[in-house]
Amino acid sequence: xxxxxxxxxxxxxxxxxxxxxxxxxxxxxxxxxxxxxxxxxxxxxxxxxxxxxxxxxxxxxxxxxxxxxxxxxxxxxxxxxxxxxxxxxxxxxxxxxxxxxxxxxxxxxxxxxxxxxxxxxxxxxxxxxxxxxxxxxxxxxxxxxxxxxxxxxxxxxxxxxxxxxxxxxxxxxxxxxxxxxxxxxxxxxxxxxxxxxxxxxxxxxxxxxxxxxxxxxxxxxxxxxxxxxxxxxxxxxxxxxxxxxxxxxxxxxxxxxxxxxxxxxxxxxxxxxxxxxxxxxxxxxxxxxxxxxxxxxxxxxxxxxxxxxxxxxxx
Ligand code: NAD
Ligand code: AKB
Numbered sequence: 001x002x003x004x005x006x007x008x009x010x011x012x013x014x015x016x017x018x019x020x021x022x023x024x025x026x027x028x029x030x031x032x033x034x035x036x037x038x039x040x041x042x043x044x045x046x047x048x049x050x051x052x053x054x055x056x057x058x059x060x061x062x063x064x065x066x067x068x069x070x071x072x073x074x075x076x077x078x079x080x081x082x083x084x085x086x087x088x089x090x091x092x093x094x095x096x097x098x099x100x101x102x103x104x105x106x107x108x109x110x111x112x113x114x115x116x117x118x119x120x121x122x123x124x125x126x127x128x129x130x131x132x133x134x135x136x137x138x139x140x141x142x143x144x145x146x147x148x149x150x151x152x153x154x155x156x157x158x159x160x161x162x163x164x165x166x167x168x169x170x171x172x173x174x175x176x177x178x179x180x181x182x183x184x185x186x187x188x189x190x191x192x193x194x195x196x197x198x199x200x201x202x203x204x205x206x207x208x209x210x211x212x213x214x215x216x217x218x219x220x221x222x223x224x225x226x227x228x229x230x231x232x233x234x235x236x237x238x239x240x241x242x243x244x245x246x247x248x249x250x251x252x253x254x255x256x257x258x259x260x261x262x263x264x265x266x267x268x269x270x271x272x273x274x275x276x277x278x279x280x281x282x283x284x285x286x287x288x289x290x291x292x293x294x295x296x297x298x299x300x301x302x303x304x305x306x307x308x309x310x311x312x313x314x315x
Contacts, residue, residue, distance in 0.1 A: 002110065003067050004030045007053050007100070008074030010038035012188075013115070013169075013218070015177040017072065020219050022046050031066050035075070039177070053096040056103075063103055070111040070226075073100045079119055080271050081181030082142040093145035101156045101164070109162070113226055116150050116168045116238035118211055119143035123277045130279035132240045132286040140274055150237040157236040165225050166238035167218075170282060173302060174215035175309035183271045183278070187212055187251060190264075191306045194255050195314050199263040206249040206266050209280035213243025214297035214305075221293055228291035235286060239293075242282040246299050254303040 002025055009018045009032035019041060022030045027046035032038060035052045042048055051062055053075050062068070075096055082089035097114060104112050121130055122137040138144050146168075153164040171184020178192070179185035186202050187210075193200040204210075213221075221241055225233070252264040287293035297305075 001029065002069045005063060005066065005068040005071045006030060006032050006074065007051065007071065007096075008034055008076070009042055009048070010034040010036055010177070011074055012172060012174055012177045012179050013215070014074045015039055015042065016174060016215055017074070017219055017222060018042050019045070020223065021072070024223070031062065031068065033062065053099060054092065056099050059099055060103060063107060063109075069109055070113070071100055071104065071109060072113045073097065074115060076115075076145075077142070078180050078182035079117075079140055079142040079274050080183055080185070082145070083140060083270065083274070086141040089141055090145055093142070094148060097149050097152060101152060101162065104162045104164075105156065105160045111163045111165065111226060112153075113222065114149060114153060114164065114166050116146045116166050117142070118168055118170050118278050118282065119274075120147040120150060120168060120238070121277075121279050125279065127278075127280045129281050129283040130240065131283050132235065139277055143277075153238070154236045163230060164236060165233060167221060167225060167241050167287075168238045168282075169218060169241060170211035170213050170243045172215055172218050173212055173306065175306055175313075176215070183274045184210055184212060186248060190248075190251060190255065191310045194259055194262050195307065195310050198259060198261050199265070200252070201265045201267055202248045203267065203269045203271050204248055204275050205268045205272060206264075207247050208272065208275050209245050209247045210275055211243055211245050211279060211282045213241065213295065214302045217243065217295050217297055221287070224291055224293060225287075232290050234290055239287040239290070240282050240284045241287055241293060242284040243295055244297065244299055244302070245281040250299065251303065254299055255307070258303070258307050
């Protein structure tokens with residue numbers, strides 16, 4: 001029986017992935033942790049502990065006491081926030097991963113999941129249909145930490161045989177938990193503001209195309225990769241995953257179909273430069289070939305669902 005540790009369970013991904021893992025493995029077999037309190041559904045639905053992933057002693061205690069066999073390590077400082085505190089963010093993003101990898105080696109854990117990001121690409125990367133293997137020269141502290149993290153995953157796999165798996169998520173869109181300080185957050189915030197204020201002042205320019213994915217598809221992709229037989233996982237750095245590419249202007253037009261009075265304004269800030277260094281669209285054919293990645297939400301279907309679900313929160 002697998003026993004799973006989720007680190008960063010209260011965040012945008014963790015708050016949904018933890019519940020899905022509990023459905024699959026049983027509530028008692030998924031230990032949820034975060035440095036801050038988590039949602040009631042998580043704390044009351046199964047084991048929960050406050051844990052700072054940088055505290056190696058406590059991390060070791062939690063893993064050995066609970067006889068953990070797999071870790072999903074989701075704690076990180078995202079692109080926008082990381083640019084404000086580069087050294088502290090590097091420390092959190094890298095030290096935490098090395099803590100988890102060393103633990104996996106010492107305790108011989110079965111599997112590790114650690115998310116990478118489209119942020120591993122940079123201004124010299126081909127921006128349209130960015131291939132799995134290409135030029136990678138990120139110029140943000142977040143992107144540099146994700147690229148270094150990918151290299152560490154592959155190193156621990158090759159050197160110590162640790163079964164590390166990873167996805168380069170695009171911007172994730174969800175309605176359960178708000179986004180945590182990234183450059184793609186506008187595509188979540190816009191739904192809250194459209195419902196509450198009928199207007200949104202976007203921090204990216206109107207024609208800034210970025211790859212995005214609806215959370216349900218991201219969770220399915222994560223589970224799909226983690227459940228795949230080891231011999232199918234040919235990429236031990238991180239897999240490209242595409243989702244849907246759209247611009248702020250296009251998502252605004254889709255929202256207007258539901259809320260005709262919705263108004264969008266554009267005031268690009270420091271995150272514009274980050275977005276301009278990232279791909280516009282991604283080629284994820286390797287993930288589709290290796291472990292059957294599928295994307296089911298397009299812009300229309302995602303907008304319908306987001307407006308419905310965010311609408312319920314303010315009803
Ligand atoms: P988030 O910021 O919403 O959640 C991260 C969680 O980690 C938070 O609940 C935070 O409290 C926790 N955390 C921070 N420092 C911690 C520490 N020292 N110890 C324990 N917990 C700590 O982020 P997210 O959007 O859920 O992202 C999760 C992972 O996925 C990150 O690695 C992120 O880089 C990656 N990712 C996210 C996206 C996205 O669009 N959400 C896209 C690409 C990659
Ligand atoms: C961010 O914008 O920082 C994240 C990501 C794409 O990694 N959403």
